[in-house]
Amino acid sequence: MPTRRIHLINPKTDSLTTRPIYFNRALYSPLAGLLAVAACIPRDQYEVVLTDENIEPVDFDLTADLVGISAMTSYVNRGYEIADAFRQKGVPVVMGGVHPSFMAQEALSHCDAVVVGEAELVMDRLLDDLRGGAMRGIYRSHQLHPMVGMKMPRYDLLKQNRYVNKTFVQTSRGCHTGCTFCAEPLMNGLKFRYRPVDEVIAEMEACGSRNISINDADFFGTPERPKEVMRALKGRGFRWQAGVTSKLAEDDRMLELAAESGCTMLSIGFESISRDTLKSVHKFVNQPDHFAALVQKIQSYGISVFGLFMFGFDGDDATVFDHTVNFNIDAGFDACAFSALTPYPGTLTWYEMKKANRIVSFDWTMYDQGHVVYRPAQMEPDTLRLGLDGAYKDFYSVKSIASRFPLTGKRSRAQWLIYNLFMRKASKTENIESIAPATPETQHAPNPPILPIKREWREAVLEGLEPEPELRQSAE
Structure with a gap:
C-alpha cells in the first residue's frame, strides 16, 4: 500500500474551452500533462490526488508529501498563490509546465523545485531527492525523450463526466x-x-x-x-x-x-x-x-x-x-x-x-x-x-x-x-472589458528550454537571457 501522497494541481484557467458551460462540463480537459506526470510516480509508493481547479476547489487541508503544479502563463499567478499557500503549511512544492519552464527563476521564488521541459526523464531523480529531503532547484534533462516506452497516463484520476473532450x-x-x-x-x-x-x-x-x-x-x-x-x-x-x-x-x-x-x-x-x-x-x-x-x-x-x-x-x-x-x-x-x-x-x-x-x-x-x-x-x-x-x-x-x-x-x-x-x-461569459493596465517590467528574464537554431534568433534570445548556472539543453 502507498505510504505517501502527491497532490497534483491544475490552477484555474477560466478560458473559453475549460470553463464549465453546459451540464457542468467544460469543452476540453487541460490535464493531459499532469496525467502523464502521474504515470511517472510509482503507484506502490505514492497515492496521487489530482485536482483541476476549473471544475473543483483545491483542498488546502489535504495532507500531502508533495504538491505538483502545472501552469501556463495566463494562470501561473494563481499557481503561485497555490504554491505559496502550501509552502506556508510546510508542504514542498514543485512546478512545471510551459511558463515555469521558460521562467524557472521566477517560479523558484514560489516553490522548492521546477521541472524545465519534459518531466519523464527527471521524475525519478526528483522523487529520490524528495525522499532524501533534498529536493530543490531546477530539474532538467539534457536530452529529449525518445518517445519510446512511455508509461500509460493515469486516466483513472480523471473526472471524465466533467468534460466533453477528455x-x-x-x-x-x-x-x-x-x-x-x-x-x-x-x-x-x-x-x-x-x-x-x-x-x-x-x-x-x-x-x-x-x-x-x-x-x-x-x-x-x-x-x-x-x-x-x-x-x-x-x-x-x-x-x-x-x-x-x-x-x-x-x-x-x-x-x-x-x-x-x-x-x-x-x-x-x-x-x-x-x-x-x-x-x-x-x-x-x-x-x-x-x-x-x-x-x-x-x-x-x-x-x-x-x-x-x-x-x-x-x-x-x-x-x-x-x-x-x-x-x-x-x-x-x-x-x-x-x-x-x-x-x-x-x-x-x-x-x-x-x-x-x-x-x-x-x-x-x-x-x-x-x-x-x-x-x-x-x-x-x-x-x-x-x-x-x-x-x-x-x-x-x-x-x-x-x-x-x-x-x-x-x-x-x-x-x-x-x-x-x-x-x-x-x-x-468572457469578462474582459479593457486592455491590460501597464505594469513594471518583470524582474526575471525568460530562459527558453531549447535555443532557436537560426543564428539571428539565437542572438536575439541570448541578449535577454537571465544568467543560470545549469547548462542549457541543445537544439537537437
Missing part, C-alpha cells in the same frame, strides 16, 4: 513550422519525435474512451507517419480529432485515411488571411488563397474544420476583424476561435516586442489571448480588444450559425452543435 493521446512531439509567436519549438524542438505506432494504439485501447483527441502540435507534420497511425486506427471504432497545419491537410490520401479511421474534426491554425502577415511570423505553410477550398475539401470527407485565427499582427489594421469573420462565414468554417496576439515570455515575438519597448503589461494574468498586453502597430489597443469581442459575436450570431449549419454531407451534426453552442455561450 482523452488526449500524444503521438509525437515537436513541430517543423517555427512560428515566432509559439512556444512549441522552444519547448519540444523543430524535429518531430514519434511514439511507436503500437504504443499509441495500446494507449487508445486502454484509455477508456472511444472519442480521442490527438494531442500533437501538428499531427499531419510529415507525409507518411500520420498515415501509419491512421492505417492502424482503421476498423477499431474510434472517433478522433487532431490539430494539424494546412499544407498536408490538402493531401487527398491523407484525408481519405483520416475519414476512414474515424476523424471527425481537424483544428488548423490559419492565423490570418493575409499572406504578408503569415510570412512576417514565419507561418510559411499557410496559403490564404487556398483556405476556402481547403475547408470545402476537408468537409467533403465528412470532417469538420475548426479554424484558429489571431488578431493584432503588425500588418493588421481596424479592418481586419470584419474581413476575417466575413471570410470565415462565407467559407463555411464549422467553428472558429479568435485570439489577440500575445507575446508569451521566451517566444521570439516576446524578444522582438521587448527590444522595441512595445510590451505594456507584465501581469501574467492578462496573457489570456483576450487582453491586449502590448502596443499594436496599426490600431489602438482598445480597437483590438473590441474587434476581438466583435469577431466572436458576429461569427457565433444566430444568423451565422444558421447559415453555416451542415444540412448535407457526413459531418457530425451533434458535434457541430456542441462546438457552436459551447463557443457561443463561452464567448458571452
